[in-house]
Amino acid sequence: MAKRSTLFIRIVEGKNLPIKDITGSSDPYCIVRIDNEAIIRTATIWKTLSPFWGEEYNVHVPPSFHTVSLHVMDEDSLSRDDVIGKVSIRKEALTAKPQGLDCWMNLTEIDPDEEVQGEIHLQISLLGDGKVPRRLRCRVLEARDLAKKDRNGASDPFVRVRYNGKSQESVVVKKSCYPRWNESFEFELDDPLADSLLTVEVWDWDLVSKNDFLGKVLFSINRLQLAQQEEGWFHLGPDEPKHSQDEGTLGSLRLQLRLRDETVLPSSHYKPLTELLSQSVGTHLNGNWPDLIMLIDETTTSENRQEVANNLVKLFLGQGLIKEFLDMLFKLELEKTTEPNTLFRSNSLASKSMESFLKVAGMQYLHRLLGPTINRIFEDKKYVELDPNKVELKEAGCAGLHRVQTEADVIQQSSALLQSYLSELMAALLQSALYCPLLLCQAFQQLYRQVQARFPEPEYRKVKFIAVTSFLCLRFISPAIMSPKLFHLREKHADARTSRTLLLLAKAVQTVGNLDTLVCCSKEPWMVPLQPAIQQGISQLKDFITRLYIPFICVCPLDLDLQTRMSLRCGSMEKEGFLFLHKTKDKCIPMTSPMAAYDKPAACLTLPYHSHAALGSFISLPKIRAVEKVEEKCFGSANVMQIISSEDSGQQETLYLDCKSVNELNQWLSALRKACSHNANTMSCYHPGIYKAERWSCCHQKEKTDPGCDKTRHGVTLQEWYDPLDPDLEAQLIYRHLSSVQSPMRYLAVVWNGGAGQRRPVFLTRFVFSLRFGLPGEKKADVLTSLFRILQDLRDAHAAVEAKERLKYRNVFLELQT
Known part of the structure; x- marks a missing residue:
């Protein structure tokens, strides 16, 4: 039995944000925190007070988390980013709305006394003669993961214990977010029967300015009398919230959040249901009706159909029956379709399942296919416009020339650029038949054959091609072109000029996918200049569909198992970054080639170096003992992670990886933690700092082999990054x-x-x-x-x-x- 908590977050848009820049606007972005741990950073939307993000995330969270908060920031290139405000949602509020939240929420001022995090280890006991306690003892042992209040990336924490109007303080531990005190404080109980409070506060000591509040814990004396002693790690809470005059004036965010807490039973409990679902697919193969799948199809609604489709696709992928499942859905859809032109145009279970399947099995293929063209468009930053009503001549003027371009010049140059982009993309699509994943090939081929058998008439000869292109072009490639950020093709959204270019290219791809230029040109006559490239693209698209199976049979041995063949077709996960090694005295080794690749069949994390090859070229995944974040003060970066592994000799090695952003950091943490989820001898604690100057920078312990001062975290991971089938x-x-x-x-x-x-x-x-x-x-x-x-x-x-x-x-x- 296991508890699984998944949080769906959609950051839609903002409005009425305050002005933070001298230009009379702002450059807002959002940071999502789970209990003050930053896990997501959205793209920056430039020069707007009403930004639209539209970014979606599925996050695995520990069931014990307390708060989800979204901090809205204004990005500044020359100084520290400005804070605009925040939205905080307690776990109780999410649990009370199982259907999810979808609303506008006002931003509030960020109060430093509320921005607390971390835990404190306490031992509290009542002492006395007989049954009546006379004294209260509070032993303060240590704390961990405290907020960083100083510019050096740490704090100088001390503890203040309050009871019955009296207070005592511990010593100050300098430059540490993981302090150890091991001090005891005692108070006389004036009235043992009175229900009073013991308060344990943690503060950051400052020499010049006011001390910063780090959090507090409250204990009831009556409750302590029942237990006589209470010991453990306690979550630090915020101070009393203050009412701000700025409330309601900082703008608002539209958010969609849904928390799902699932109790997952042992596998034996689900075996009968899985077998019944598999039998339903098998019944279809024997020529009978797929009863249970049909029941699920008939009972889904527009609100839950996408989620059910995702669950079914992943379940049948795990059972090795995804091809049969999709084949059955295609048959059901075809049997209730009388008009070929409407085939797969509705949001049926078949359409949603195919969409989910493409994203699960074809995302790496999509990146390889679209990446070069999308990157070229972002780098060119050309002004492209075909619609005469939207041409802006001032944007197309040529500096240094006496003549400003005419409208015809702009349209001619735009047409040439778009034809170049479209031709490059369609040529890449034709070549992609060599590396298109096997399961995608099989799905498209069986869809092609079934539609051909259902509509064999000569007048419907294009329908079998349109059935494939309606998914490949209209529901997969075109959405990725219009929003490359949402498909992880780019780290940031496009600016207005690039967005227009992407939109026009997506329209052209949709026209190619419809296999008909007349309809598009009749509705939007200004698309006529692209007609030659579109006609050539249609021919290439048809050629691609008919060639899907051939390359795989030629280049891949048939005796390989399905998973290995899939990995050969899909490629590997690649990211760029910087590598730090202890043995190089914490110096940065820049990598000019892709930094790392996660190759599942080889079961290793490959590190191909541009130089320093003698340092080693891979880490065996089963030998990884922990994958954790590193304190910002260690390398001057907040996005450094460490990979702790054990060598054959038993010696422990630590690699430090500097990521480009918090998203990059959490994508690495997520992918590696999932890949190593079944490793033996994993570590329960670690050092978030580095061993330097004969001591650990986090807890100041001098023993290098000290097991660690903080617990390892495996709870928060991003679902979409190489999520293993469950x-x-x-x-x-x-x-x-x-x-x-x-x-x-x-x-x-x-x-x-x-x-x-x-x-x-x-x-x-x-x-x-x-x-x-x-x-x-x-x-x-x-x-x-x-x-x-x-x-x-x-x-x-x-x-x-x-x-x-x-x-x-x-x-x-x-x-x-x-």
Whole structure:
């Protein structure tokens, strides 16, 4: 059994932000924090007070997290970025809205006394003669992950203990966010029966200015009397919030957030449901109706269809049945389609599943295909416009010449540029048949064949091509061209000029995907200059579709297993960065080639050096013991991570990787932690600093082999970065969907028990028809009977887990009372 918490975050847009620049505008971006740990940085939107981001993230979070906060900043190139405001959402608010939040939220001022983080290790006990306590003892041991309040990237923390109007203070530990005190403080209990509070505060000592607040913990004396002693790590909380005069004047953000807490049972509990789903696909292969998948199709709504499609795609990928699953959905879609021109144009389960499949199995292929063209457009920064109503001659003027370009000159040059971009892209698409992933090839080929069999008439000869291009071009390539940031092709959104170029190129690709230039040119006549390149692109696109299978058979041995063949087709994960090594005395070694590649079949993290080859070329993934962040003060960068691994000799090696941004940092942490999730001998604690000047910079311990002063973190990872398949989680999510439509399915039982004359829901008509006429008589009732039994077994298993949890908490409470 495991607890899985996933947080969906969509940062939509902002409005009415304050002016921070002398130009009368701002350059806003957002930083997302989970309990004050920065995990996401959005793109900067330049020169606007109403930015639009539209960025989506799925984040794995530990079930024990407290707060999600979004800090809006104004980027400055010459000075420190300005703070605009923040939005904070408590976990309780997200839990109270299981359907999710979708609203505008006002930005509030960032109060330093509320920006606290970290934990403190305390031992609190009541001492006295007999049963009546006379003294209160508070032992302050250590703290970890404190906020950094000083310019040196650390703090000078001390503890202030308050009780009954009296206070005592610890010594100051200089330059540390992981201090150790090991001091005890005692107070006389004036009235042992009174319910008073013990307050433990942590402060950052400053010589000149006012001390900075780092957090506090409160304890009830009455509660302590029940337990006599309380020891552990306690989360530091903020001070009392202050009412700001700026509230409501800092603008607002539109956010969409949804927290999902799932209790995932052991695999054996989900095996019957997975087998039933697999049998439904197998039934289709034998010529019968896919009963259970059809039921899921009929009971999804526009709100949850995409999520259900994602779950099914990942489940069948894990079962090795994704090709059969998609083939079945194509057949269902074709059987209810009478007009070929509307094929796969709706947001059906088949369309959503294919979209999800393309993103899961084809993202690396997309990057290799579009990367060069997208990068060229961003680097060229050319003014491109075909619409005469939008041509701006002042933007197209030639400095240093006596003549300003005319409208015809602008359109002619724009047409030449767009034709060049489109020709380059379509040529790359034709060549990509050599490295298109095997599963994508198979999916497109079976879609092509099924549509050809469904509409064999000569007048519909283009429909089989359009069926493929409607997914490849209209739902995959074109959206990526229009928003390369959202498909991880670029780190930042395009400016207005580049966005227009991308939009025009995406329109041209959509026209190529429709295999018809007349419709587009009739609606937008200014697209006519692109017609020669579009016609050539249509020919190349058709050639690409018919050649998908051939390259793989030629270049890849057929005796390789599917996963290895997939990896050969997909390539590897590549990122650029800088490498630090202890043995080089913490100097930076810049890399001119791609810094690292995660190659799953080889099970190693490859480090191809431009020089220094003698330092080693790879780290075996099973030998990685921890992947963690490094304190900013160590290298003067907030985006440094460390990879701790063990050599065959038992010696421990540490590599430091400097990433370009917080997103780059968390993408690395996410990918490597998931790749090493099943490693043995992982570390439970580590040093967030470096060993320098005969001591650790974080906790000042002098022993180099000290196990560590902070616990390793594996809870927060980004879901979309090489997320491994988790069939148990996907089965749990499908079970939850089926449970939510339990009432309509119960109605089917009435139908089987003689209630067929009753009026049934329209969305179940096709499913009931399939049960009556599509399956043999002895199997009709088995479909629902098996499903109801499986769902009931899963409900019982979840109820048993919940009862066990309640019993555990009850026993803990009784132990405290006694």
